[in-house]
Every structure is written in structure tokens, then in C-alpha cells.
Amino acid sequence: MIRNTNEDSLLPKDTASYWRADMDFPDFPSLNENLDVDVVIVGAGITGITSAYLLANEGLKVVVLEADKVLNGTTGHTTAKITAQHDLIYDEFIRNIGRSNARMYYEANTEALNFIAETVGKHTIDCDFTTQDAIIYSTSEEFKRKIEKEAEAYEKLHIEGGLLDTIPFDIEVENALVMKNQAQFHPTKYLVHLIQLFMDKGGKVFENTTAVNVETGDRPTVLTRGDHRITANYVLACTHFPFYEGAGLYSARMHADRSYALAVKAKKKFPPGIYISADEPTRSFRSVMMNGEEIVLIVGENHKTGQGVETMEHYNALEEFGEQVFGLEKILYRWSAQDLVTLDKLPYIGEITPGQPKILIATGFRKWGMSNGTAAALLFRDMVLGKENKFQKLYKPSRFYANPSLKNFLVQNANVVGQLIKGKLESSRTNPEELEIGQGAVVTLDGHRKGAYKDDDGELHIVDTTCTHIGCEVEWNNGDRTWDCPCHGSRFSYTGEVIEGPAEKPLQKYDYKMIDNLTSKDSGY
Known part of the structure; x- marks a missing residue:
């Protein structure tokens, strides 16, 4: 069994995501033939499924390939906040990519939120969608000043929100910043409904079908591990890390970051709102309803994948925080998640490389995939249909901002070299x-x-x-x-x-x- 450092720990032995518990997921066959379609989508998370739904609605012949089971990747292990408040980001964006681009990022994520809200209403999807204010708080003088700078950025960008003195928890805060009218939902309930709507339009999904390469050309062809071929007008790579990099060198332009989550039954009632700390280690929390009972999700403890302390310590730290702030009756689920961070913290969405306009990627959501993934799907729809989209230049994967991209590129790849050498030198005497x-x-x-x-x-x-x-x-x-x-x-x-x-x-x-x-x-x- 897995041993915890705290013998009185309430942590479950095994990892399992709340979003996949008690869900009746559809089963799909593996691909066993060659296909010719309008669009092949690789990856059945929020970006892939939303893209499939949108493009099928336009009358296109679309198939989705998933290497594992649908919604078993990052989407099935999210916090499921639908918000444009992505940590302290807007002051940084104004300084690094300009006020206009910072505003565009806010607009893209706000449009994604509005799309989800409209889709839930249009199809009467029972997915616990609720409007919530998003709040980021500080517990130190350093981050108090950063939140004040972020509040100034909100004013410059005309973002509805403002500074707060307190939050309704037993946490001593220096200040906080609210972004009004954001949202939360149950992502797998929402996306299972979209899958059915996609299938009703003639769409097909294949599970346990791993895409391994792309033959480029005017009509690119996806090759699978099972030696099958899918030729299409467009290939959409929605696989978290692109299953095909082309000449994009994405492994050198992103790093992987992990975080941890607990779903707990708390002794204290949870007030309205979705919350996150500005200080490190990150603490993010929100409520959900499970069988008529209020459950609290506690997320945080981010670190680079494969680096840092023993991973059970992260779960233990979240448990300790939960006990201090909410009082814990029971920990129902624990799980971890991973996402990718780009050099400038903007996702890469669009042509995989210049000159390959028929192969599109979406990656680097920085743990804000509910809004960014939906924004990617909306952009993909327009690109496939040949329509103008004002966000295309913002997210263009081939972009390069000298500040901060150059510095981050050098630091990131120096870290890779250091880890490579370190691993080769390490030895173990364990039998x-x-x-x-x-x-x-x-x-x-x-x-x-x-x-x-x-x-x-x-x-x-x-x-x-x-x-x-x-x-x-x-x-x-x-x-x-x-x-x-x-x-x-x-x-x-x-x-x-x-x-x-x-x-x-x-x-x-x-x-x-x-x-x-x-x-x-x-x-x-």
C-alpha cells in the first residue's frame, strides 16, 4: 500500500478523479479500417470534443481518435473553473505582449465562457453550471503589491472586478482581487452530452487508437499504431502534448507542470465563489454538489514533472491545508493533473508550423484548459471554414516574443540539460x-x-x-x-x-x- 507520512491521514489509497466517478461513459471501438474524411481530430478532451461538435454542426465529416478512453486525460482531472482569471497574468501580459494582446486574451476566454453557458442553455445540459465570482488572494506583502498591480491591469483592460480586503475563510489575507461573473461546471457531464450531439450529426469516435505520425501534403494523412490511415482536409492535434511536432520543436518550447487535487467532505459550509492563492504553493478551491451534498475541491502544490519532493508530500500538504481551513470529515478522492506551459504563457493554437496550414495544434493551456480549450475549438472552427478570427494572430504557434520567450527558452533548456546529466550520474544501492x-x-x-x-x-x-x-x-x-x-x-x-x-x-x-x-x-x- 502507499504509506503517508501522517499515520492519521484521511487520504485514500488509490488515485481517482471526482469528475470520472459515477459517470456512465460511452464505449467506442478501435479503428480497424482506413478512412477519408473532412477533419480528423486526435484527442478526446475538451478541445477535441468541442471542435468535433462545432465542425459536425457545419455539416463536415469528422472523426475523433483517442489513444485511451474519452475524457481520461487532463480534462477528466481538472478543477473545472471556467474563468478568464488565470492567476496573476494581465499585468505581465501588458508588459510583455502589449495592452491590446492582453485584452484579446481576456476576450477570447470570455467568449469561451459565454459559449459554454449558451451551449448548456441551448441543449439543457445538466452539468451543474453556475455563475461564480473568481477571486485571487495574497497572504504576503510581496503578493499584496502584485495583486495591486493586477488590479491596475484590470482597470486598463476594462475587466469587471476590483480589490477586496478579505475573503470568507479562516485565512489571513493581505488583499484579494475579484473578477466578476465567471463560472464553474461538471466538465465530463457537459462533454458527454456534446459527444452524443456530435454522434447524432454522424460523427465517429474511436478509442484505444493511437495516432503516431502525419504524412504531410495538401490532404494530410494520420497514421495509427494499428497501421491504419485517415486522410483528411485538416488534422487537429488536441492531444495535450502534440502527438506530431513537425518542425515546431514544441518539446523545447514548453515545460510540463503537475498539480494535485482532493475532493473532501468538509465540516464548514463553503461560501459562493471560486478561489485561488497568488502566493506559492498554490491553493485553489471551489465547491461541487455530489448526491445532494456539498463537496470541496482543494487543488495546488504545482511543480515541474519529475522534479521536486516525494509526491505524497503534496497530497499531505493539501490535506493539512484542508483541515486548517475547512475541517475535514472525509477525503473522497485524490488525483493529480498535468499541463504544459509555453515560453510566454500564451497557448499555442493554430498552424503547427508555417507552411503547414492543414495541420493545427492546441497546447500549452497552463492549467486553464476549460476556457482556453474551448477558445481553441472556436478558433479551429473558423480556420477550417476559412473564416477570419481576430484571435488567430494572438495564439499563432510560430510567434516569438523576445521578452520573456528568449530568457525562458534558455532557462528551460538549461534545466533539461541539467536533469539529463543529473540522471546519468545518479546511482542507487536499493535492492x-x-x-x-x-x-x-x-x-x-x-x-x-x-x-x-x-x-x-x-x-x-x-x-x-x-x-x-x-x-x-x-x-x-x-x-x-x-x-x-x-x-x-x-x-x-x-x-x-x-x-x-x-x-x-x-x-x-x-x-x-x-x-x-x-x-x-x-x-x-
């Missing part, structure tokens, strides 16, 4: 036989670095720790029982299967008994 049930670790076998995990039946799973992307060494994530790459955020199950890209191939597996026998023979035993 696989010493592992307890439910424990994983880097081990040394016959002088080589390997990864080992002992499952509930006592069976050892041995993998090579060299990431199949560019060769960095993965680290064990004890909170989620995965192998995570500190360089570009690839993640693998304890058996070595790919969970998150950019890696496409699994980690090499080893039969421990065979290794043990060979080692014994070499040693003369």
Missing part, C-alpha cells in the same frame, strides 16, 4: 527485493540503473529508466505510482506504458527472474 508492497524505486541491477515496483501481489515490475523521448532518466512518482521524466514531462505506468507524451514508445521491460538468474550465474553462485 528490488527490499521493496515493500506498493513501493517503487530506482534500483541497480547488474550495475545498471533500472526502475522497480512491487505490486499488491508481490510481483516485481522492472523497467529501464531511460525515457524513450530524448534519453533522460525517469524518476519514481510514489503518489501516483508512475515513472515521470524531469526533462519534458513524459509519464509512464509502473509497467512502462506511455501515459503522457512527448514520448511515444514505452519503457523497456525486464523479467526480474531472468535478470536475477543471469546475475547469479555471472557471480558464480
